[in-house]
Amino acid sequence: MLPRYMLSTVSHITLYRTYAQNMDNVREKRSLGSRIRAVRTEQGISQRQLALMTGISRSYLWKIETGTADIGIDILICIARALDTPVRELVEF
Numbered sequence: 001m002l003p004r005y006m007l008s009t010v011s012h013i014t015l016y017r018t019y020a021q022n023m024d025n026v027r028e029k030r031s032l033g034s035r036i037r038a039v040r041t042e043q044g045i046s047q048r049q050l051a052l053m054t055g056i057s058r059s060y061l062w063k064i065e066t067g068t069a070d071i072g073i074d075i076l077i078c079i080a081r082a083l084d085t086p087v088r089e090l091v092e093f
Helices: 004-042 047-054 058-066 073-082
Strands: none
Touching: 004 058, 047 058, 047 073
16 A cells, blocks of 8 residues: 555646546547537538537537537537538547
């Protein structure tokens, strides 16, 4: 078993790694959201229209586009189909 002072250091390292991973995820979510927004606007589709086409709420779509919402693969596939774009075109990290 590790001494008490080392446990504190280990837990801080673990917290930092978790924080760093989450920061990476934020970058990727923002990138994904920006790509969805770009494809949507290129096609002249409003957020409201895309939300109706996919069956998700406009506020959730806004959160996806700003990178503040987690997005499941099912929703990503629905968005890609509505935009007539392969998923791989949206996920460019």
